[in-house]
Amino acid sequence: MALQAASILPSTVSIYKEGKSNASLKETGFFGVSVPNNHLKAEFDWSLIKSKEFRKRELPVRTIRAQTATTTPAITEAAPEAKKTLRKCIVVITGASSGLGLATAKALSETGQCHVIMACRNFLKAERAAKTAGIPKENYTVMHLDLASLESVRQFVDTFRRSGMPLDVLVCNAAVYLPIAKEPTYTAEGFELSVGTNHLGHFLLARLLLDDLKKSDYPTKRLIIVGSITGNTNTLAGNVPPKANLGDLRGLVGGLNDLNSSPMIDGGEFDGAKAYKDSKVCNMLTMQELHRRYHEETGITFASLYPGCIAETGLFRNHVPLFRTLFPPFQKYITKGYVSEEEAGKRLAQVVSDPSLTKSGVYWSWNKNSSSFENQLSEEASNAEKALKLWEISEKLVGLA
Ligand code: LMG
Ligand code: NDP
Ligand code: PMR
Numbered sequence: 001m002a003l004q005a006a007s008i009l010p011s012t013v014s015i016y017k018e019g020k021s022n023a024s025l026k027e028t029g030f031f032g033v034s035v036p037n038n039h040l041k042a043e044f045d046w047s048l049i050k051s052k053e054f055r056k057r058e059l060p061v062r063t064i065r066a067q068t069a070t071t072t073p074a075i076t077e078a079a080p081e082a083k084k085t086l087r088k089c090i091v092v093i094t095g096a097s098s099g100l101g102l103a104t105a106k107a108l109s110e111t112g113q114c115h116v117i118m119a120c121r122n123f124l125k126a127e128r129a130a131k132t133a134g135i136p137k138e139n140y141t142v143m144h145l146d147l148a149s150l151e152s153v154r155q156f157v158d159t160f161r162r163s164g165m166p167l168d169v170l171v172c173n174a175a176v177y178l179p180i181a182k183e184p185t186y187t188a189e190g191f192e193l194s195v196g197t198n199h200l201g202h203f204l205l206a207r208l209l210l211d212d213l214k215k216s217d218y219p220t221k222r223l224i225i226v227g228s229i230t231g232n233t234n235t236l237a238g239n240v241p242p243k244a245n246l247g248d249l250r251g252l253v254g255g256l257n258d259l260n261s262s263p264m265i266d267g268g269e270f271d272g273a274k275a276y277k278d279s280k281v282c283n284m285l286t287m288q289e290l291h292r293r294y295h296e297e298t299g300i301t302f303a304s305l306y307p308g309c310i311a312e313t314g315l316f317r318n319h320v321p322l323f324r325t326l327f328p329p330f331q332k333y334i335t336k337g338y339v340s341e342e343e344a345g346k347r348l349a350q351v352v353s354d355p356s357l358t359k360s361g362v363y364w365s366w367n368k369n370s371s372s373f374e375n376q377l378s379e380e381a382s383n384a385e386k387a388l389k390l391w392e393i394s395e396k397l398v399g400l401a
Pocket of ligand 2: 094095096097098099100101119120121122125145146147148149172173174175176197226227228229280306307308309310311312313314315316
Protein backbone atom coordinates (compact mmCIF):
# COMPACT_ATOMS: atom_id res chain seq x y z
CA MET A 1 0.00 0.00 0.00
CA ALA A 2 1.33 3.37 -0.91
CA LEU A 3 0.77 6.69 0.73
CA GLN A 4 -0.49 9.66 -1.15
CA ALA A 5 -0.97 13.24 -0.21
CA ALA A 6 -4.68 12.90 -0.64
CA SER A 7 -5.81 16.27 0.47
CA ILE A 8 -3.96 19.43 1.11
CA LEU A 9 -6.15 21.72 3.10
CA PRO A 10 -5.56 25.46 2.90
CA SER A 11 -3.96 25.94 6.30
CA THR A 12 -1.60 23.07 6.33
CA VAL A 13 1.36 22.15 8.43
CA SER A 14 2.59 18.65 7.96
CA ILE A 15 1.86 15.16 6.95
CA TYR A 16 2.51 11.87 8.58
CA LYS A 17 1.07 8.42 8.57
CA GLU A 18 2.02 6.22 11.46
CA GLY A 19 2.46 2.52 11.37
CA LYS A 20 3.79 2.38 7.83
CA SER A 21 6.97 0.74 6.78
CA ASN A 22 9.89 2.92 5.82
CA ALA A 23 9.65 1.58 2.32
CA SER A 24 6.19 2.88 1.74
CA LEU A 25 6.78 6.15 3.50
CA LYS A 26 9.79 6.76 1.35
CA GLU A 27 7.60 7.24 -1.67
CA THR A 28 6.03 10.31 -0.20
CA GLY A 29 8.59 11.37 2.35
CA PHE A 30 8.67 14.72 4.02
CA PHE A 31 10.17 16.23 0.94
CA GLY A 32 7.97 14.60 -1.62
CA VAL A 33 4.97 16.82 -1.10
CA SER A 34 4.55 20.25 -2.52
CA VAL A 35 3.66 22.61 0.24
CA PRO A 36 1.78 25.80 -0.46
CA ASN A 37 4.33 28.00 1.23
CA ASN A 38 2.34 31.17 1.19
CA HIS A 39 -0.43 29.42 3.06
CA LEU A 40 2.04 28.34 5.67
CA LYS A 41 3.50 31.79 5.99
CA ALA A 42 0.17 33.45 6.19
CA GLU A 43 -1.67 31.05 8.35
CA PHE A 44 0.70 29.34 10.68
CA ASP A 45 0.66 31.22 13.94
CA TRP A 46 4.00 30.44 15.48
CA SER A 47 3.07 31.92 18.81
CA LEU A 48 1.07 28.72 19.20
CA ILE A 49 4.32 26.88 19.47
CA LYS A 50 5.54 29.10 22.24
CA SER A 51 2.42 28.92 24.28
CA LYS A 52 2.08 26.58 27.21
CA GLU A 53 -1.10 25.43 25.61
CA PHE A 54 0.99 24.11 22.74
CA ARG A 55 0.49 20.45 23.36
CA LYS A 56 -3.22 20.80 23.97
CA ARG A 57 -4.08 22.76 20.89
CA GLU A 58 -4.46 21.34 17.50
CA LEU A 59 -2.45 23.16 14.90
CA PRO A 60 -3.73 23.49 11.39
CA VAL A 61 -3.03 20.26 9.67
CA ARG A 62 -2.75 18.68 6.32
CA THR A 63 -4.20 15.24 6.13
CA ILE A 64 -2.89 12.21 4.37
CA ARG A 65 -4.62 8.92 3.88
CA ALA A 66 -3.36 5.48 3.37
CA GLN A 67 -4.82 4.12 0.18
CA THR A 68 -3.98 2.29 -2.96
CA ALA A 69 -1.89 4.28 -5.32
CA THR A 70 -4.26 4.91 -8.17
CA THR A 71 -7.22 6.84 -6.81
CA THR A 72 -7.15 10.41 -5.65
CA PRO A 73 -10.09 10.89 -3.38
CA ALA A 74 -11.82 14.12 -2.56
CA ILE A 75 -11.00 15.67 0.80
CA THR A 76 -14.35 14.76 2.25
CA GLU A 77 -13.83 11.09 1.48
CA ALA A 78 -11.04 10.74 4.00
CA ALA A 79 -12.13 8.30 6.67
CA PRO A 80 -11.62 9.85 10.11
CA GLU A 81 -9.64 6.91 11.43
CA ALA A 82 -7.21 7.11 8.54
CA LYS A 83 -6.42 10.76 9.18
CA LYS A 84 -3.30 11.66 11.03
CA THR A 85 -2.59 15.14 12.19
CA LEU A 86 0.75 16.51 13.05
CA ARG A 87 2.15 19.72 14.37
CA LYS A 88 5.42 21.21 13.14
CA CYS A 89 8.55 19.33 14.09
CA ILE A 90 10.69 21.35 16.50
CA VAL A 91 14.36 21.00 15.62
CA VAL A 92 17.23 22.48 17.62
CA ILE A 93 20.35 23.04 15.49
CA THR A 94 23.56 24.23 17.13
CA GLY A 95 25.73 26.55 15.06
CA ALA A 96 22.97 27.38 12.61
CA SER A 97 24.42 30.81 11.87
CA SER A 98 26.56 29.62 8.97
CA GLY A 99 27.61 26.74 6.75
CA LEU A 100 25.98 23.37 7.21
CA GLY A 101 23.76 24.40 10.12
CA LEU A 102 22.28 27.35 8.26
CA ALA A 103 21.79 25.36 5.05
CA THR A 104 20.02 22.64 7.05
CA ALA A 105 17.78 25.17 8.76
CA LYS A 106 16.88 26.53 5.33
CA ALA A 107 16.20 23.10 3.85
CA LEU A 108 14.00 22.15 6.81
CA SER A 109 12.17 25.45 6.66
CA GLU A 110 11.42 24.86 3.00
CA THR A 111 9.56 21.66 3.82
CA GLY A 112 7.08 23.83 5.70
CA GLN A 113 6.99 21.14 8.35
CA CYS A 114 9.68 22.21 10.77
CA HIS A 115 10.35 25.03 13.16
CA VAL A 116 14.08 25.44 13.72
CA ILE A 117 15.60 26.67 16.95
CA MET A 118 18.88 28.21 15.85
CA ALA A 119 21.11 27.69 18.89
CA CYS A 120 23.90 30.17 18.25
CA ARG A 121 26.60 32.07 20.08
CA ASN A 122 26.11 35.25 18.09
CA PHE A 123 22.48 36.28 18.17
CA LEU A 124 22.70 39.09 15.63
CA LYS A 125 24.75 37.05 13.18
CA ALA A 126 22.19 34.26 13.39
CA GLU A 127 19.26 36.62 12.84
CA ARG A 128 20.99 38.18 9.84
CA ALA A 129 21.93 34.79 8.43
CA ALA A 130 18.36 33.53 8.69
CA LYS A 131 17.09 36.67 7.01
CA THR A 132 19.66 36.55 4.21
CA ALA A 133 18.94 32.86 3.64
CA GLY A 134 15.27 33.77 3.25
CA ILE A 135 13.98 31.63 6.11
CA PRO A 136 10.48 32.89 6.95
CA LYS A 137 10.19 34.34 10.44
CA GLU A 138 7.60 31.83 11.55
CA ASN A 139 9.95 28.95 10.77
CA TYR A 140 12.77 29.80 13.14
CA THR A 141 13.71 31.15 16.56
CA VAL A 142 17.21 32.20 17.54
CA MET A 143 18.32 31.24 21.05
CA HIS A 144 21.67 31.99 22.57
CA LEU A 145 24.07 29.09 23.07
CA ASP A 146 27.82 29.25 23.53
CA LEU A 147 29.11 25.71 23.58
CA ALA A 148 32.44 26.91 24.91
CA SER A 149 30.75 27.57 28.25
CA LEU A 150 28.96 24.84 30.19
CA GLU A 151 27.09 27.55 32.06
CA SER A 152 25.75 28.81 28.74
CA VAL A 153 24.73 25.28 27.76
CA ARG A 154 22.72 24.96 30.98
CA GLN A 155 21.22 28.39 30.45
CA PHE A 156 20.19 27.49 26.91
CA VAL A 157 18.43 24.37 28.15
CA ASP A 158 16.64 26.47 30.73
CA THR A 159 15.58 29.10 28.18
CA PHE A 160 14.40 26.44 25.79
CA ARG A 161 12.31 24.75 28.48
CA ARG A 162 10.80 28.04 29.53
CA SER A 163 9.69 28.64 25.95
CA GLY A 164 7.21 25.80 26.41
CA MET A 165 8.18 24.21 23.13
CA PRO A 166 8.56 20.48 22.83
CA LEU A 167 11.80 19.06 21.44
CA ASP A 168 11.58 16.57 18.61
CA VAL A 169 15.06 16.63 17.05
CA LEU A 170 18.42 17.83 18.34
CA VAL A 171 21.21 18.42 15.84
CA CYS A 172 24.69 18.86 17.32
CA ASN A 173 26.35 20.64 14.42
CA ALA A 174 28.50 23.53 15.66
CA ALA A 175 32.26 23.17 15.56
CA VAL A 176 35.51 25.06 15.60
CA TYR A 177 38.67 24.14 13.74
CA LEU A 178 41.97 25.78 14.69
CA PRO A 179 44.48 24.35 12.21
CA ILE A 180 47.23 26.92 12.50
CA ALA A 181 47.07 27.76 16.20
CA LYS A 182 50.46 27.32 17.79
CA GLU A 183 49.16 27.43 21.34
CA PRO A 184 45.98 25.98 22.78
CA THR A 185 43.05 28.19 23.73
CA TYR A 186 40.43 27.22 26.26
CA THR A 187 36.72 27.17 27.01
CA ALA A 188 35.26 29.00 30.02
CA GLU A 189 35.85 25.91 32.16
CA GLY A 190 39.40 25.51 30.89
CA PHE A 191 39.11 22.69 28.36
CA GLU A 192 41.05 22.89 25.12
CA LEU A 193 38.70 24.83 22.82
CA SER A 194 38.15 22.36 19.94
CA VAL A 195 37.30 19.31 22.04
CA GLY A 196 35.69 21.53 24.68
CA THR A 197 33.29 23.05 22.14
CA ASN A 198 32.77 20.28 19.61
CA HIS A 199 32.55 17.42 22.08
CA LEU A 200 32.12 18.46 25.73
CA GLY A 201 29.65 21.31 25.10
CA HIS A 202 27.55 19.04 22.91
CA PHE A 203 27.89 16.15 25.35
CA LEU A 204 26.32 18.19 28.14
CA LEU A 205 23.68 19.63 25.82
CA ALA A 206 22.68 16.20 24.52
CA ARG A 207 22.56 14.68 27.99
CA LEU A 208 20.36 17.46 29.35
CA LEU A 209 18.04 17.60 26.35
CA LEU A 210 17.57 13.84 26.29
CA ASP A 211 14.82 14.27 28.88
CA ASP A 212 13.05 16.75 26.62
CA LEU A 213 13.33 14.43 23.63
CA LYS A 214 11.89 11.59 25.70
CA LYS A 215 8.85 13.73 26.50
CA SER A 216 8.16 14.60 22.87
CA ASP A 217 5.02 13.08 21.40
CA TYR A 218 6.35 13.43 17.87
CA PRO A 219 6.33 10.18 15.85
CA THR A 220 10.08 10.20 15.24
CA LYS A 221 12.50 11.70 17.70
CA ARG A 222 16.10 12.05 16.71
CA LEU A 223 19.44 13.12 18.11
CA ILE A 224 22.06 13.76 15.46
CA ILE A 225 25.74 14.52 15.97
CA VAL A 226 27.68 15.66 12.91
CA GLY A 227 30.80 13.53 12.39
CA SER A 228 33.42 13.60 9.65
CA ILE A 229 35.53 11.55 7.33
CA THR A 230 38.68 13.18 8.70
CA GLY A 231 38.13 11.46 12.07
CA ASN A 232 37.96 8.09 10.36
CA THR A 233 41.36 6.58 9.71
CA ASN A 234 39.85 3.88 7.49
CA THR A 235 39.71 6.52 4.70
CA LEU A 236 42.31 8.40 2.65
CA ALA A 237 41.13 11.72 4.09
CA GLY A 238 41.48 10.34 7.60
CA ASN A 239 45.09 9.46 6.90
CA VAL A 240 46.23 12.99 6.06
CA PRO A 241 48.42 13.95 9.00
CA PRO A 242 47.88 14.70 11.77
CA LYS A 243 45.67 11.63 12.27
CA ALA A 244 42.95 11.36 14.90
CA ASN A 245 43.93 9.25 17.87
CA LEU A 246 42.45 9.36 21.36
CA GLY A 247 45.09 7.03 22.79
CA ASP A 248 44.19 5.98 26.32
CA LEU A 249 42.40 9.30 26.95
CA ARG A 250 44.89 10.34 29.60
CA GLY A 251 44.77 14.02 28.60
CA LEU A 252 40.99 14.01 28.87
CA VAL A 253 41.20 12.43 32.31
CA GLY A 254 43.55 15.26 33.26
CA GLY A 255 40.95 17.86 32.18
CA LEU A 256 42.39 18.82 28.75
CA ASN A 257 44.67 21.57 29.95
CA ASP A 258 48.40 21.84 30.28
CA LEU A 259 48.26 22.51 34.00
CA ASN A 260 47.42 18.93 34.83
CA SER A 261 48.63 16.99 31.85
CA SER A 262 47.97 17.99 28.26
CA PRO A 263 45.41 19.88 26.19
CA MET A 264 45.19 16.85 23.87
CA ILE A 265 42.98 13.83 24.59
CA ASP A 266 45.87 11.40 24.07
CA GLY A 267 48.16 13.42 26.33
CA GLY A 268 50.39 14.65 23.49
CA GLU A 269 51.61 18.06 22.32
CA PHE A 270 48.96 20.54 21.21
CA ASP A 271 47.97 20.25 17.54
CA GLY A 272 44.83 22.12 16.47
CA ALA A 273 44.07 19.98 13.43
CA LYS A 274 44.43 16.80 15.48
CA ALA A 275 42.28 18.21 18.28
CA TYR A 276 39.49 18.86 15.73
CA LYS A 277 39.75 15.35 14.27
CA ASP A 278 39.84 13.85 17.79
CA SER A 279 36.70 15.85 18.61
CA LYS A 280 34.94 14.32 15.60
CA VAL A 281 35.90 10.83 16.82
CA CYS A 282 34.33 11.80 20.18
CA ASN A 283 31.17 12.94 18.38
CA MET A 284 30.85 9.63 16.55
CA LEU A 285 31.61 7.56 19.68
CA THR A 286 29.09 9.57 21.71
CA MET A 287 26.34 8.94 19.15
CA GLN A 288 26.95 5.19 19.40
CA GLU A 289 27.06 5.19 23.19
CA LEU A 290 23.77 7.14 23.26
CA HIS A 291 22.32 4.54 20.92
CA ARG A 292 23.46 1.65 23.11
CA ARG A 293 22.13 3.26 26.28
CA TYR A 294 18.90 4.85 25.17
CA HIS A 295 17.60 3.72 21.82
CA GLU A 296 15.65 0.70 23.00
CA GLU A 297 14.23 2.41 26.05
CA THR A 298 13.26 5.69 24.39
CA GLY A 299 12.77 4.93 20.70
CA ILE A 300 14.95 7.93 19.89
CA THR A 301 16.97 7.57 16.68
CA PHE A 302 20.64 8.41 17.21
CA ALA A 303 22.68 9.14 14.11
CA SER A 304 25.88 10.67 12.84
CA LEU A 305 26.97 11.57 9.35
CA TYR A 306 29.62 12.82 6.99
CA PRO A 307 27.78 15.26 4.72
CA GLY A 308 30.62 15.55 2.16
CA CYS A 309 33.43 18.07 1.95
CA ILE A 310 31.78 21.48 2.20
CA ALA A 311 34.99 23.23 1.31
CA GLU A 312 33.75 26.83 1.46
CA THR A 313 32.21 27.04 4.92
CA GLY A 314 33.37 29.13 7.85
CA LEU A 315 35.07 26.04 9.27
CA PHE A 316 38.22 27.03 7.40
CA ARG A 317 38.14 30.66 8.51
CA ASN A 318 41.24 30.16 10.64
CA HIS A 319 43.28 28.45 7.92
CA VAL A 320 45.91 30.21 5.85
CA PRO A 321 44.48 32.15 2.86
CA LEU A 322 46.33 29.92 0.37
CA PHE A 323 44.60 26.88 1.80
CA ARG A 324 41.20 28.55 1.59
CA THR A 325 41.84 29.36 -2.07
CA LEU A 326 43.17 25.96 -3.10
CA PHE A 327 41.02 23.69 -0.97
CA PRO A 328 37.71 24.07 -2.89
CA PRO A 329 39.19 23.35 -6.37
CA PHE A 330 41.26 20.53 -4.86
CA GLN A 331 38.12 18.90 -3.49
CA LYS A 332 36.08 19.64 -6.61
CA TYR A 333 38.48 18.45 -9.27
CA ILE A 334 40.93 16.12 -7.57
CA THR A 335 39.26 14.23 -4.72
CA LYS A 336 35.73 14.88 -6.07
CA GLY A 337 34.59 14.97 -2.47
CA TYR A 338 33.21 18.53 -2.74
CA VAL A 339 29.61 19.37 -1.94
CA SER A 340 27.91 22.75 -1.84
CA GLU A 341 26.46 24.06 1.40
CA GLU A 342 23.01 23.69 -0.13
CA GLU A 343 23.51 20.03 -0.99
CA ALA A 344 25.06 19.26 2.40
CA GLY A 345 22.12 21.02 4.08
CA LYS A 346 19.69 18.80 2.20
CA ARG A 347 21.63 15.75 3.34
CA LEU A 348 21.53 16.68 6.99
CA ALA A 349 17.87 17.64 6.61
CA GLN A 350 17.24 14.09 5.40
CA VAL A 351 18.80 12.69 8.54
CA VAL A 352 16.53 15.04 10.52
CA SER A 353 13.24 14.24 8.85
CA ASP A 354 13.32 11.66 6.09
CA PRO A 355 11.10 8.77 7.15
CA SER A 356 13.47 6.30 5.50
CA LEU A 357 16.41 7.30 7.72
CA THR A 358 15.07 6.21 11.08
CA LYS A 359 17.64 3.51 11.79
CA SER A 360 19.53 4.26 14.99
CA GLY A 361 23.26 3.97 15.62
CA VAL A 362 24.12 4.73 12.00
CA TYR A 363 26.86 6.90 10.47
CA TRP A 364 25.35 8.13 7.19
CA SER A 365 27.26 9.07 4.07
CA TRP A 366 26.23 9.79 0.48
CA ASN A 367 27.51 8.37 -2.76
CA LYS A 368 28.18 10.22 -6.01
CA ASN A 369 24.50 10.11 -6.93
CA SER A 370 23.68 11.71 -3.60
CA SER A 371 22.04 8.56 -2.27
CA SER A 372 22.50 7.91 1.41
CA PHE A 373 24.14 4.75 2.71
CA GLU A 374 25.27 3.39 6.07
CA ASN A 375 28.99 3.89 6.22
CA GLN A 376 31.65 2.05 8.21
CA LEU A 377 33.44 3.87 10.97
CA SER A 378 37.14 3.39 11.64
CA GLU A 379 38.23 0.93 14.29
CA GLU A 380 38.76 3.66 16.85
CA ALA A 381 35.55 5.53 16.01
CA SER A 382 33.55 2.33 16.53
CA ASN A 383 35.35 1.03 19.61
CA ALA A 384 32.66 0.39 22.23
CA GLU A 385 35.13 0.20 25.08
CA LYS A 386 36.55 3.60 24.18
CA ALA A 387 33.04 5.00 23.80
CA LEU A 388 32.20 3.91 27.33
CA LYS A 389 35.41 5.33 28.74
CA LEU A 390 34.87 8.59 26.87
CA TRP A 391 31.31 8.76 28.22
CA GLU A 392 32.37 8.25 31.82
CA ILE A 393 35.22 10.77 31.72
CA SER A 394 33.11 13.31 29.85
CA GLU A 395 30.29 13.15 32.37
CA LYS A 396 32.72 13.89 35.15
CA LEU A 397 34.20 16.85 33.27
CA VAL A 398 30.82 18.44 32.55
CA GLY A 399 29.58 17.90 36.09
CA LEU A 400 27.04 15.15 35.51
CA ALA A 401 28.81 12.53 37.60
C1 LMG B 1 48.34 22.05 7.67
O1 LMG B 1 48.26 23.11 6.81
C2 LMG B 1 48.68 22.64 9.01
O2 LMG B 1 49.97 23.13 8.97
C3 LMG B 1 48.56 21.56 10.05
O3 LMG B 1 48.72 22.10 11.30
C4 LMG B 1 47.22 20.93 9.94
O4 LMG B 1 46.30 21.90 10.25
C5 LMG B 1 46.95 20.44 8.55
O5 LMG B 1 45.48 18.61 8.22
C6 LMG B 1 45.52 19.95 8.47
O6 LMG B 1 47.08 21.48 7.64
C7 LMG B 1 47.99 22.77 5.56
C8 LMG B 1 49.17 23.14 4.71
C9 LMG B 1 49.73 21.91 4.15
O7 LMG B 1 48.67 23.94 3.66
C10 LMG B 1 49.21 25.11 3.48
O8 LMG B 1 49.70 25.67 4.40
C11 LMG B 1 49.15 25.60 2.10
C12 LMG B 1 47.99 25.16 1.36
C13 LMG B 1 48.20 23.91 0.63
C14 LMG B 1 46.99 23.48 -0.02
C15 LMG B 1 46.47 22.21 0.47
C16 LMG B 1 45.40 21.67 -0.36
C17 LMG B 1 45.88 20.78 -1.37
C18 LMG B 1 46.10 21.47 -2.59
C19 LMG B 1 46.61 20.65 -3.64
C20 LMG B 1 46.73 21.32 -4.91
C21 LMG B 1 45.52 21.82 -5.42
C22 LMG B 1 45.33 22.22 -6.72
C23 LMG B 1 43.98 22.48 -7.02
C24 LMG B 1 43.63 22.88 -8.27
C25 LMG B 1 42.81 22.07 -9.07
C26 LMG B 1 42.50 22.51 -10.31
C27 LMG B 1 42.12 21.72 -11.34
O9 LMG B 1 48.70 21.17 3.56
C28 LMG B 1 48.88 19.90 3.13
O10 LMG B 1 48.89 18.94 3.85
C29 LMG B 1 49.04 19.79 1.72
C30 LMG B 1 50.23 19.07 1.35
C31 LMG B 1 50.76 19.63 0.12
C32 LMG B 1 50.29 18.90 -0.98
C33 LMG B 1 50.70 19.48 -2.23
C34 LMG B 1 50.56 18.61 -3.32
C35 LMG B 1 49.28 18.19 -3.58
C36 LMG B 1 49.04 17.34 -4.67
C37 LMG B 1 47.69 16.92 -4.74
C38 LMG B 1 47.47 15.58 -5.03
C39 LMG B 1 47.33 14.67 -3.99
C40 LMG B 1 47.13 13.37 -4.30
C41 LMG B 1 46.03 12.75 -4.15
C42 LMG B 1 45.10 12.21 -4.75
C43 LMG B 1 44.58 12.10 -5.86
C44 LMG B 1 44.59 11.78 -7.00
C45 LMG B 1 44.27 11.87 -8.25
P1 NDP C 1 30.96 26.75 9.99
O1 NDP C 1 32.12 27.37 10.63
O2 NDP C 1 30.34 27.39 8.81
O3 NDP C 1 29.80 26.55 11.07
C1 NDP C 1 30.10 26.25 12.39
C2 NDP C 1 29.04 26.83 13.28
O4 NDP C 1 29.38 26.53 14.63
C3 NDP C 1 28.94 28.34 13.18
O5 NDP C 1 27.59 28.68 13.18
C4 NDP C 1 29.60 28.81 14.45
O6 NDP C 1 29.09 30.02 14.96
C5 NDP C 1 29.21 27.69 15.39
N1 NDP C 1 30.02 27.69 16.60
C6 NDP C 1 31.36 27.67 16.71
N2 NDP C 1 31.71 27.75 17.99
C7 NDP C 1 30.57 27.80 18.72
C8 NDP C 1 30.27 27.92 20.08
N3 NDP C 1 31.23 28.01 21.00
N4 NDP C 1 28.99 27.95 20.47
C9 NDP C 1 28.00 27.90 19.56
N5 NDP C 1 28.22 27.80 18.25
C10 NDP C 1 29.49 27.77 17.83
O7 NDP C 1 31.40 25.24 9.65
P2 NDP C 1 30.62 24.03 8.95
O8 NDP C 1 29.27 24.41 8.59
O9 NDP C 1 31.51 23.47 7.95
O10 NDP C 1 30.59 22.99 10.15
C11 NDP C 1 29.40 22.44 10.64
C12 NDP C 1 29.64 21.00 11.04
O11 NDP C 1 29.98 20.23 9.91
C13 NDP C 1 30.79 20.81 12.03
O12 NDP C 1 30.39 19.86 13.00
C14 NDP C 1 31.90 20.23 11.18
O13 NDP C 1 32.76 19.42 11.93
C15 NDP C 1 31.08 19.41 10.21
N6 NDP C 1 31.74 19.04 8.97
C16 NDP C 1 32.14 19.99 8.08
C17 NDP C 1 32.74 19.61 6.90
C18 NDP C 1 33.21 20.61 5.91
O14 NDP C 1 33.80 20.19 4.93
N7 NDP C 1 32.99 21.89 6.10
C19 NDP C 1 32.94 18.21 6.58
C20 NDP C 1 32.49 17.30 7.60
C21 NDP C 1 31.89 17.71 8.73
P3 NDP C 1 29.54 31.47 14.38
O15 NDP C 1 28.75 31.66 13.14
O16 NDP C 1 29.14 32.39 15.47
O17 NDP C 1 31.00 31.41 14.15
MG1 PMR D 1 41.29 16.46 2.88
C1 PMR D 1 40.39 11.69 -0.98
C2 PMR D 1 39.50 12.36 -0.50
C3 PMR D 1 39.54 13.45 0.48
C4 PMR D 1 38.43 13.91 1.11
C5 PMR D 1 37.02 13.44 0.90
C6 PMR D 1 38.84 14.94 2.00
C7 PMR D 1 37.97 15.62 2.85
N1 PMR D 1 40.19 15.12 1.90
C8 PMR D 1 40.68 14.21 0.97
C9 PMR D 1 41.99 14.06 0.59
C10 PMR D 1 43.07 14.87 0.95
N2 PMR D 1 43.00 15.92 1.79
C11 PMR D 1 44.42 14.76 0.47
C12 PMR D 1 44.90 13.72 -0.51
C13 PMR D 1 45.14 15.77 1.07
C14 PMR D 1 46.61 16.08 0.92
C15 PMR D 1 46.81 16.99 -0.16
C16 PMR D 1 44.23 16.50 1.90
C17 PMR D 1 44.58 17.60 2.65
C18 PMR D 1 43.72 18.24 3.52
C19 PMR D 1 44.01 19.33 4.40
C20 PMR D 1 45.29 20.06 4.56
N3 PMR D 1 42.38 17.89 3.69
C21 PMR D 1 41.89 18.68 4.65
C22 PMR D 1 42.85 19.55 5.09
C23 PMR D 1 42.25 20.36 6.11
O1 PMR D 1 42.75 21.26 6.75
C24 PMR D 1 40.86 19.87 6.34
C25 PMR D 1 40.86 19.20 7.68
O2 PMR D 1 41.48 18.20 7.88
O3 PMR D 1 40.14 19.73 8.62
C26 PMR D 1 40.20 19.02 9.86
C27 PMR D 1 40.64 18.84 5.26
C28 PMR D 1 39.53 18.09 4.87
N4 PMR D 1 39.60 17.11 3.91
C29 PMR D 1 38.36 16.60 3.71
C30 PMR D 1 37.44 17.27 4.60
C31 PMR D 1 35.98 16.99 4.71
C32 PMR D 1 38.17 18.19 5.30
C33 PMR D 1 37.55 19.14 6.28
C34 PMR D 1 37.57 18.49 7.59
C35 PMR D 1 36.29 18.17 8.27
O4 PMR D 1 35.36 18.89 8.13
O5 PMR D 1 36.23 17.20 9.01
